[in-house]
Amino acid sequence: MVSIDPAVEAEFRRGRDIWSTAREPVAQCSVHAMFGEVPGLRSQCVAGDIPGTRRGSVPLASMTDVAEHMAMARAAATNRKRGYTIRNYEEMCASSGFVAFPVSGESLVAYTVGLTKKALKYETVTDYVGTIKLESRLLSDYELSQMENERVRLALQASKRLLSNRSTKRTVTLDIDQVGLLAHLVPESGRARSTVAYLVGTMGLMRLKEVVSLKFSDITLGADGDYVAIKIRHSKTDQSGDGATVYVGCVSFPHHRRCEEHACALHRLVRMLATLKDSEREGRLFGATYTQLRKDINSLVTAVFSGKVDEGDEVGRKTSHSMRRTGVRLLVDANVRLEAIADYGRWKDVRTVQNNYMRDFSGRLGREKIYSSRMMHAH
Incomplete structure (x- = not known):
């Protein structure tokens, strides 16, 4: 040994x-202790500023610069x-x-x-x-x-x-009818904005943390009222912090001016904003913390699946991740190209969508019982 x-x-x-x-701020003296006296680097624990550099030369790096860079x-x-x-x-x-x-x-x-x-x-x-x-x-x-x-x-x-033999239940996915049902529900907490948050997260293929972090300034309504541009400032895969913009349109497009669909994320969001008091227009868009919104969404999804489950159907985990998974399922059912889904959901490639999001959709019996018919009547 x-x-x-x-x-x-x-x-x-x-x-x-x-x-x-x-x-997080790096303690300067601990950085100095970590590196000691490294040639070419000057610790900020020592009095004096780092001298300027000639134009075109390589800038000097302090101990703190190195530690923060490595982090x-x-x-x-x-x-x-x-x-x-x-x-x-x-x-x-x-x-x-x-x-x-x-x-x-x-x-x-x-x-x-x-x-x-x-x-x-x-x-x-x-x-x-x-x-x-x-x-x-x-x-x-x-x-x-x-x-x-x-x-x-x-x-x-x-x-x-x-x-390898462990059976892992994936998060449930909602079909069109179930999304419509959820749109009429209010979570046990009474926070009605959480229902709108679920619809926005589903239609925009957004992660829970992205939805929670939204501020009022991140929302821009299209000039014709047929879409909303949502600015996502930070996300799981955006390591450089560049941010991204997601466009969520009307479910009744191109008849968006006459939309009466209760599950339309765009118009539910517009109506929500119109009914808020001035005192409610500060801070987070949906007025909930990460924990609060997670519990609200879990409550909504659980309520949707609390009724009769189709025979042979396997109900997975009823969590907030169903937003993103449900959005993918609805796009797949609508025959949207896999590459387009990956781009819209801001995945780096299609493999994550294929291996994780397109597997184990809810409603297995309804899908699989027609496979034999499709085999014999493919043409």
């Missing part, structure tokens, strides 16, 4: 703490996940008597077994193990032996066999 100098480990942990708090290699949510993954691994090692870093075959096998006993998804197990191995490479150049690598491989293979 290779051990590591305590002073080196302490220095590494200080640096890791800085990197795990992306987008931006991953999204803030990814850094948080790495933080608790490493903490849980270190706690397991402390309880089991293993040296956490650098990793050993024994510690990784024990960690893999522990994650498997928690009945996590196999993909999650491999993700966590990969995170720990990467963290170890940042700390030491020690490499596992061929024997240790083989034991870790076998442990992961066993996890795959044990966990």
Whole structure:
């Protein structure tokens, strides 16, 4: 077993703490402690400003600049996940008597077994193990032996066999009639704006966090009243923070001036804005926190599925994720091209849509009972 100098480990942990708090102010002296005196870099803990640079030369980088730059290699949510993954691994090692870093075959096998006993998804197990191995490479150049690598491989293979048979229920998707029903409901909290939020999120293929973050200034109605432009300032996959604009039109287009559809996200939003008091036109567009809106949407979706379920239908999880999944289902049923759906939902490619969003739609019996007929009457 290779051990590591305590002073080196302490220095590494200080640096890791800085990197795990992306987008937060970095303590200057801790940055200096992490890097020490690096040639070409000047710590801001030392009095004096960084001198200017000649035109065309490479700007100088402070210790804080370097730390903040490295933190931006991953999204803030990814850094948080790495933080608790490493903490849980270190706690397991402390309880089991293993040296956490650098990793050993024994510690990784024990960690893999522990994650498997928690009945996590196999993909999650491999993700966590990969995170720990990467963290170890940042700390030491020690490499596992061929024997240790083989034991870790076998442990992961066993996890795959044990966990692959788990039946994971996907979030429910609503059909057209169910969306129409939901449009007439109000959540148990009495926050009627949450129903409009669900319709906007569904028609715009938006994530819950994106819907919650919307402000009144993010909404622009088209000149002809046939669409609304929604500015999404931050999103899960927008690492550079450029933002995006989603256009949500009228469900009765091109007859938008005579639209009476209660499930039209555009006109429900317009009517909502027209009825708000001046005191309600501040802060968040839908007047709810992330937790409040999540509970409201869960309540709405649960209410839709509380009635009689078709024979043979399997009801999945009734969560806020049904907004985005329902939107994809309705577009697929309308024969919209997969590439267009991916663009509209701001996915990088079509694979996520195919593998995650187009699988396990609700209403399985109604779809599958006609397959035999379509096989024999394809033409």
